Amino acid sequence: SQQGEEDPQALSIQEGENATMNCSYKTSINNLQWYRQNSGRGLVHLILIRSNEREKHSGRLRVTLDTSKKSSSLLITASRAADTASYFCATGRGATNKLIFGTGTLLAVQP
Amino acid sequence: DAGITQSPRYKITETGRQVTLMCHQTWSHSYMFWYRQDLGHGLRLIYYSAAADITDKGEVPDGYVVSRSKTENFPLTLESATRSQTSVYFCASSELKTSVQETQYFGPGTRLLVL
Structure with a gap:
């Protein structure tokens, strides 16, 4: 079963606007990662936030983690048409190196 | 060539046939994974491998077999x-830095159609 559930399933915004995607999960985690997938391509790692961190930034990306609510959000500021892609959260837990991926949010940025 | x-x-096959999908990485990463999308x-884990000759089942292993005789190939x-195995298959790899989950690096995928 999926550990992560992204919300919304799809999001359409205009270039320059901010995009926010949410991820909820069910059990305690070691870390949470966000990946991007362009159409027809493999996934690309964006950012990793550990369970003892609350916020992390990378360029135009801002990730927050609330372990009490078992949720995370990914904010993309000043979006560009090139940000059009599917975004997945993935959670890591336990002692293995496995990740469990959510079903993704499809982001469309209109030029 | 570096990477995975x-x-x-792309592969089209018929039900009942044996098909092998190849994955090769040049980073000498310890871990390798197979997902279907x-x-x-979303992505569901089929099998993973922590090192050469060590493999383990993921979420949806039935109907699949893996091997890892060399670190770089999986x-x-x-x-x-079967028709239900029509999917896009992704291979990924990651380092073993700590005991917790590291970044995974994905291949471009194989689109498989089973007729």
């Missing part, structure tokens, strides 16, 4: 393909 590659990129299900075999 998959072959073939289907609409509405082939996935569908022993007798």
Whole structure:
């Protein structure tokens, strides 16, 4: 079963606007990662936030983690048409190196 | 060539046939993974490997076989393909830095159609 559930399933915004995607999960985690997938391509790692961190930034990306609510959000500021892609959260837990991926949010940025 | 590659990129086969999907990485990463991606299900883990000669089942292993005789290669075999195995298959790898989950690096995927 999926550990992560992204919300919304799809999001359409205009270039320059901010995009926010949410991820909820069910059990305690070691870390949470966000990946991007362009159409027809493999996934690309964006950012990793550990369970003892609350916020992390990378360029135009801002990730927050609330372990009490078992949720995370990914904010993309000043979006560009090139940000059009599917975004997945993935959670890591336990002692293995496995990740469990959510079903993704499809982001469309209109030029 | 550096990175993680998959072959073939596209494959059409018939039910009952054996199919092998290849995955090769040049980073000497310890971990390798096979996922399938289907609409509405996201990515689901089929098998993974912590090192050469060490493999373990993921979420959806039935109908698949893996091997890892060399660190850089992790082939996935569908022993007798079924239509339900029509999917996009992704291979990934990651380092073993700590005991917790590290970044995974994905190949470009193999689109498999089983007729």
